[in-house]
Amino acid sequence: MSHTPALSVLDLVPVRTDQTTSDAIAASRRLARLADRSGFRRYWIAEHHNMPAVAATNPPVLIGMLAAATERIRVGSGGVMLPNHAPLxxxxxxxxxxxxxxxxxxxxxxxxxxxxxxxxYALRHGAGGVGDDAVARFPEYVENIVAMMDKGGVGLSVAGRTHELRATPRATSTADVWLLGSSDYSARLAAELGLPYVFAHHFAGQGLAEALELYRTNFRPSALLAEPRTFLTLNAAVAEDAAEAERLAAPNLHMMSTLRTGQPLGHQLLVEEAEQRVAMLAPALVASLRRNWVIGDPASAAEEVRRLAATYDVDEVMISPVAGAFDGTAPDRSPGREQTLELLAGALS
Structure with a gap:
């Protein structure tokens, strides 16, 4: 296979100190349009809740908005956290x-x-289940969703009678279903069910090679997928020169250090304040946080993306653009994230 992979995008819809939620959504809409024009394969929205720095609380709502604002790019969830929701x-x-x-x-x-x-608890009460029940029934719920979205629907047995259940009345196609994970659990389940699988390398510190090997070795072909299908996820900040890329990465490094050390999380800082905070962190912590990130100029970033794609034998890399913004940036734009996608796509073309 080619060592120049296709590119995709993972978006958490970050909210900076100079932004409202409306601004953050507008910036992500611009980013999705840019990815669409630049030939990116897919654009996925994460699901996080009650976090001041993240506006991606409801993937289906955002997917509808972004799909309507674009023309050809695939739009999806990265991912829907199933225990929070009723499968139907x-x-x-x-x-x-x-x-x-x-x-x-x-x-x-x-x-x-x-x-x-x-x-x-607030999300799960009355949804996919309460407490650990939804997590324990995760494999069953995944299979139910796949069956309910199928054109033929599924038969639900109640009181001795079988009732037809379909997610929509007359489907002519179905969404592609992927399993996501940061441990070997979802790798094993995806292999067993014959579904595509993605390991969350952009935030998981280790285990990528082992998870992919487990998935590929144990994969069972299904009606949905004949052979294993996966890709790589990466945090990236790319600028015209490496020094600027390092500066642009500071807000996300600060946010990750805040999470890692259990401190209260606020809105994402602007570059000028974030780089001062990062400079006060222990060098070992910073090195650990950015170990799996791609930060640099276009040529070096593209070389690293190619190397990783070849190392893990994937033909697609999903970029989470973690470049922040300088003071004075228009609130409804994220030029650092836009630049990361444009420069990386140009260097890999």
């Missing part, structure tokens, strides 16, 4: 999205809560 609701949402944008919708499914325990 997820199936209905993505069946409608696929009907509205045929052949352009991905349903990435994860097992983690994506939030703190209190918010997790």
């Amino acid at each position: 609701v997820v199936a209905e949402q993505f069946a409608l999205l696929e009907a509205a944008f045929p052949g352009r919708i991905d349903l990435g499914i994860g097992r983690a809560p994506g939030t703190d325990p209190v918010t997790s």
Whole structure:
């Protein structure tokens, strides 16, 4: 296979100290349009809750907006955290999205809560389950969603009678379903069910090679997928010179250090304040946080992306653009993230 991979985007819809939620959504809409024009393969939205620096709380709503604002790029979830939701609701949402944008919708499914325990309880009460029940039934729920989105639907047995259940009345196509994970659990399940799988390398410190090997070795072909399918996820900040890329990475490095050390999380800082905060961190912590990131000028960043794609034998790399913004940036724009995608796509073309 080619060592020049296709590129995709993972977006958390970050919220800076100079932005409202409306501004952050507008900036992500611009970023999705740029990715669409630049030939990126897919654009995925994460699911996180009750976090001041992240506006990606509801992937289906954002997917509908971004798919309507673009023309050809696949738009999807990276991912829907299934224990937070009733499986039928997820199936209905993505069946409608696929009907509205045929052949352009991905349903990435994860097992983690994506939030703190209190918010997790509020989400799960009356949804996918309460407490650990939804997590324990995760494999069953995944299979139910796949079946309910199928054109033929599924038969639900109640009181001795079989009732037809479909996510949408007359589907002509279905969204692609992916399993996401940061441990070997989802790798094993994706292999067993014959589904595509993605390891969250952009935030998981280690385990990528082992998870991919486990998935590929144990994969069972299914009606949905004949052979293993996966890609690589990376945090990246790219600028015309390496020094600027380092500066632009500071806000996300600060945010990750805040999470790692258990401090209260606020909005994402602007570059000028963030780089002062990062300069006060222990060098070992900073090195650990950025170990799996790609930060640099276009040529070096492209070389590293090619190397990683070859190392892990993937033909696609999903970029989470972690470049921040300088003081004075228009609130409804994220030029650092836009530049990261443009420069990387240009260097890899």
